[in-house]
Amino acid sequence: MSSPKPNPSSSAEQRSDGSQPWLHQKGRTIQEFGTVKQFPVALTMETRLYSCQRLNKVLADTRILHDLYKKYHWLMRGATFYQLHLLLDKHAGEQLELIDTVAERVQTLGGVAVGDPRHVAEITTVPRPPDGVEEVPSMLSRLLEAHELILTECHDAAARTQEYGDDGTNDLLVSEVVRTNELQAWFVAEHLVDTPLIHA
Template identity: 70%
Template sequence: MSSQPRLHQRGPAAQEFGTVTQLPIALSHDARRYSAQRLNRVLADTQFLYGLYKKYHWGMRGPTAYQLHLLFDKHAQEQLELVDALAERVQMLGGVAVGDLRHAAEITGVPRPPDGIDDVRSMLSRLLDAHERILTDVRDAAARTAELGDDGTQDLLVSQIVRTGEAQVWFLAEHLVDTPEL
């Protein structure tokens, strides 16, 4: 025995990405593999949406900076909670959740924003576009996973991802309505 930590250890992967292990959850291998794959896409998109919210939270400008700074931080926190729920569902299915942001960048369909700071209307529009992309994919995934009998994944997609996304879209879109200034 030694009190010295054994540092710099590397070994073979315990499980390869894209595979699912057999778990006794009354779902076929094919259903679990499909659901894990679709969830990983939503997970990557959600990780990037979280990143967009934080980028815009930090770079907020203009007369509504304080209000949007708080709103974007609230939405980012809600997206972070969804990231965790999605990753845990992939693991429950016997899959491997995409956890490396470089890997998520290869999978996501959310467009990368410019490196600089957008104007507020562009920020809002980019967030709305990302939400719509995710909601479109999630609705399709929910329908397909329901057909496969994966009620747990379908429930997660509808009750958490869709409902959170729709509420966030509503609050964002209201900031793009032209109203008289006070």
């Protein structure tokens, strides 16, 4: 007995009934990275383009810093393991909040926030650490270096965006990114003070 022939209309019916996902779709790029669309936010296209460029640099570095915090949170060891394990995870969570806030600011200005980790790696200036485990002071020092890179970028970007009249970006950089990074840098740096654990 021969098997029934497939119904040529069945696949079309399956797609049109609304329950079957349309898989493996490819589409055209509707906005290129590095461009801004027109938004009624009372800022010129030149200003918004400049702010998005600076914000994406901060965003890329912040994403790397977040990942370093998570990595070192996992790899922490030694006598202060518990305290640092918790501290680094807390800082990672705060950096994650900054990532979302900065990305949303880029989108608010009509830009495209850097999202793909491979694209982030192309933009960031935070040095890549070894794949293995470094000594604890080295890991903490790398975090501090990343903080300082972000703070240097933010101070300059905040001043320049204020000159352009972009108060929202200036406020975000100063009130949230700078203050968060300064506070975290203080907490991490204090763990590198050469204080004996036990006094005679």
